[in-house]
Amino acid sequence: xxxxxxxELEVYKLAESLGNQIWDIVKKGDYFxxxxxxxxIVRSADSVCANITEGRSPYNAIRFT
Numbered sequence: 001x002x003x004x005x006x007x008e009l010e011v012y013k014l015a016e017s018l019g020n021q022i023w024d025i026v027k028k029g030d031y032f033x034x035x036x037x038x039x040x041i042v043r044s045a046d047s048v049c050a051n052i053t054e055g056r057s058p059y060n061a062i063r064f065t
Contacts (some may be wrong), residue, residue: 006056012049020043 006012022045026038 009052009056012052014046015052016042019049029055 019042022041026034026042029038
């Protein structure tokens with residue numbers, strides 16, 4: 001079984017890279033920054049990849065009957 005097809009998409013690779021960079025930046029912040037702005041931006045960045053993955057799911061395909 002090969003890699004899921006969404007992992008081959010350039011947009012997914014870019015989103016994953018951006019998410020990793022954001023994690024690295026947020027980890028360096030103080031407690032207050034991590035707890036307020038950090039949590040929000042990390043969740044936002046992570047959700048980009050999650051949305052791409054969900055959108056590529058064969059179960060989300062529009063079916064006309």
